[in-house]
Ligand SMILES: Nc1ncnc2c1ncn2[C@@H]1O[C@H](COP(=O)(O)OP(=O)(O)OP(=O)(O)O)[C@@H](O)[C@H]1O
């Protein structure tokens with residue numbers, strides 16, 4: 001084996017922050033190399049540097065033994081490096097095929113040669129088990145499928161070194177297996193994969209080697225077979241792995257949320273939601289399991305009032321069917337949306353302005369007359385402290401936060417209002433093991449105090465550990481109800497795919 005990528009002593013600072021102090025790593029050809037570390041440790045930054053999206057302040061990069069100095073991603077792509085981002089960068093209103101070839105269209109006598117593109121894509125899709133309909137519009141795809149498009153796009157450009165930034169954060173177990181199958185396929189063909197993840201069990205399952213970064217510096221490089229996930233966690237944060245679990249029964253008498261035969265029709269063959277009914281009490285957590293795209297997002301959006309539906313939804317004993325989104329929010333419904341970039345943040349705005357989102361009529365932001373900037377700034381600071389959002393201050397732009405710190409901020413923004421009902425989609429997605437434990441603790445405390453929680457998660461251990469009841473959704477319907485105390489991730493996974 002030979003070293004295909006070597007980073008030596010990379011450093012990078014942003015105003016007020018040292019993102020990389022001294023990051024070194026070596027990637028062997030034909031291997032899967034994982035990069036782990038706390039939120040904000042500098043993982044995404046160093047990968048952006050390797051991909052030419054950021055310029056390092058110091059250090060060296062060698063690709064196949066040659067020193068390189070990429071000025072932009074195009075130069076990295078030329079050198080055979082491709083990156084699949086933590087947040088997909090696809091054009092929604094283009095088809096899969098158009099997205100894949102965008103910028104490197106095959107031409108035949110001046111025209112785009114769609115046939116050639118189509119053949120090449122289906123060949124790649126077959127080779128790597130990344131099946132996809134090339135003519136589907138990207139806006140109609142679920143997260144797992146969007147990721148396939150991103151991967152195909154990178155392969156289409158001839159990458160032999162693929163960088164993945166938290167590829168599994170958004171996937172359900174079956175999709176993770178598929179992805180890992182694909183990664184091992186790539187490895188067998190001599191390609192190299194660098195992969196960032198917070199899921200240490202997965203890291204050990206798929207990676208050959210692991211580099212651990214702490215506070216911007218490489219602290220260890222180990223072989224997967226030589227360590228346990230516990231040891232990895234200790235290298236990362238110096239503490240043990242937290243567990244998702246709630247204790248005892250905190251369910252109260254009053255029903256906070258009730259859905260009765262809620263249906264969301266669509267123009268397609270099946271309803272987006274069909275006859276969903278359930279009751280949720282104060283102090284109770286209902287977990288919604290399902291393979292991405294089986295109605296979970298529509299369920300959350302319906303409860304929030306973002307989608308039209310038939311049937312009845314009542315909150316605190318009163319119907320809310322005619323209430324708008326903002327009226328529902330004002331009644332005490334908190335929301336952690338599934339896609340933090342599209343639905344939860346204004347990336348180009350400072351944190352204090354992001355603090356306002358959804359709460360422009362609530363104290364302390366709105367004092368009855370005007371938006372109180374000073375109070376909002378202070379409150380933003382409080383959230384940042386309580387939820388360990390690591391960033392210079394309330395004036396920092398949301399885009400400058402690491403992924404996990406953005407997520408902690410969004411969770412904090414909802415939790416400080418202590419909503420009666422929290423609709424939480426993937427609340428710990430992309431946060432490190434330490435922060436994950438802290439968010440679970442917040443949810444536990446809120447449940448004890450009587451918050452009703454609708455929890456949607458692709459992390460089955462989280463769903464099972466945190467929920468009092470579990471509903472399984474398939475094709476817009478609730479197809480099973482399971483007792484979390486009696487189920488395992490394997491059983492739940494089987495129920496999610498409809499297997500008996
Ligand atoms: N464009 C930017 N401007 C200013 N600061 C930035 C920028 N990008 C990253 N940072 C800061 O650099 C540090 C490292 O961020 P990075 O995104 O590399 O972390 P990470 O290890 O990927 O974390 P996570 O696991 O949360 O995704 C953080 O403190 C972050 O706030």
Ligand SMILES: [Mg+2]
Nearest residue numbers: 043044402403
């Ligand atoms: Mg990151």
